[in-house]
Amino acid sequence: MSNNILDTDSEDELPPGWEERVTFEGRVFYASHDQHNTQWKHPVTGKEKYVRGELPYGWERVIQDDGTIVYVDHINKKTCFTDPRLAFAEPLKTSPKDFRQKFDGNSFALQILNGRDLTGKYAIITGASDGIGYETARSLAFHGASIIMACRNTEKAEKCKSNILKDRPKATIEILHLDLASLRSVKQFAEEYKRRAWPLHMFILNAGVFGLPYIVTENDLEMTFQVNHLSHFYLTKLLYDLLVSSAPSRVVVVSSESHRFPKIHTIEDVAEDSLSLPKDKYSDMNAYNISKLCNNLFSLHLNKLLAGKKVTSNSLHPGSCINTNIQRNWWLYRVVFFIVRPFTKSK
Structure with missing residues (x-):
């Protein structure tokens, strides 16, 4: 037979x-x-x-x-x-030695969220009008979450919102102005968010700059350090109680493998009152590396503080040279990103 x-x-x-x-x-x-x-x-x-x-x-x-x-x-x-x-x-995994995983470095956000219902969940995404932030906002909105796009360029954010609503007319998306180069703007954003009495279940700290020359913000701080780390730190502090009251909730910090490479050998390598580089020792890449190291240390300590309150904090490396607009500040970085684009993730 x-x-x-x-x-x-x-x-x-x-x-x-x-x-x-x-x-x-x-x-x-x-x-x-x-x-x-x-x-x-x-x-x-x-x-x-x-x-x-x-x-x-x-x-x-x-x-x-x-x-x-x-x-x-x-x-x-x-x-x-x-x-x-x-x-x-x-x-169903039957052994601790079973290391199978469902997703890998080639998985997209929509694939990972397949089958999830995020109705009733509120998510703040900084830098949601471009790149990783936009894809995150789009994917979460497609699965029912209420999205708050925290963006400096609100006109660009409106276009992104319109694109999402074309595919998901019933998606819930709000846009609030947030300029991370201004601590005053950070405070105003937090106050406005609290005024609207929304909960906060997902806090995605995504916005960042890369490849900038030495620039000082209105707060007399080096731009890369303030935008990539300090303003996110401050915003989290302002919304700390809301994260706890909305638990279970989570903080996600978009960091980078670049956190492994800061050139800090002595305390004299950084400014006296912060971890930002003084002008005479500044390099754009080292400033970026330091800010990403700060992201990771911040996330680790935040998770330690909130672990017992049903709030988690994680940092992540989104991928190397992926197709976003972060390389826009110098032509050489644009060339490098263009060359490696066929070998990296698109979203």
Whole structure:
């Protein structure tokens, strides 16, 4: 007798007569219509799987009068009997040595958020009108979060908002002015945000500058240090209580692998009253490296302070030379980014 070989490229393909289902708690099981039984393990691979708890954004579980459960997709106006969470099922890890991961350096934000419902969550994203910030705002808005675009250029932010609303007309997006080169603007932003009585569940500190010559802000601070680190530090301090009262919440600091390379050998290498470089020792790359080191140290300490209050803080490296506009300040950086663009992430 020949073996019953399935004509498929997927090892997860079910044999005839089998159906994949999921419990309310998210554990996947398999039902055999021929044998009239159920089991937790896949009938072919023997693997067990699970899904995350909530339904994807726009979906609703409805129990009809006869007890039948159906799933309603309010965005696409469709109804089905299959739990949409099954599309995002993950293998159940059975050993601490199982290092499989679902996402890697090639994953996009929309892929990572697939199946998540962020309705009712409020997210501040600094620098949300370009690059990583814009893609973050777009992806979170697509999954139901209320987005606050904290931007210096509000006209550009309005165009970005319009682009998002073309694809998701019901997305909730607000724009508030924030100039990180001005501590006065930072304070005004925090006061305005509090005045609107919004909670704060996701605080994404993304905005930054790179490749600037030595420039002093209105606060008499070196520009790269203030924009990349100090103003974000100050803004977090002003919104600290709101993060705690909105818990569970999180802070995400966009840092860089450049944090490994600051040239600080003695205390004389930095200004007396800050970690910013004095003019006679300034280089744009070293200033950027120092600001990214400060990002990481800040995030680590913030997480330590807030860990017991259901608030987490993490820093991340978004990728090297990715396709954003951060290289705009010097032609040589623009050339380098252009050359490596085919080998880096686009969003």
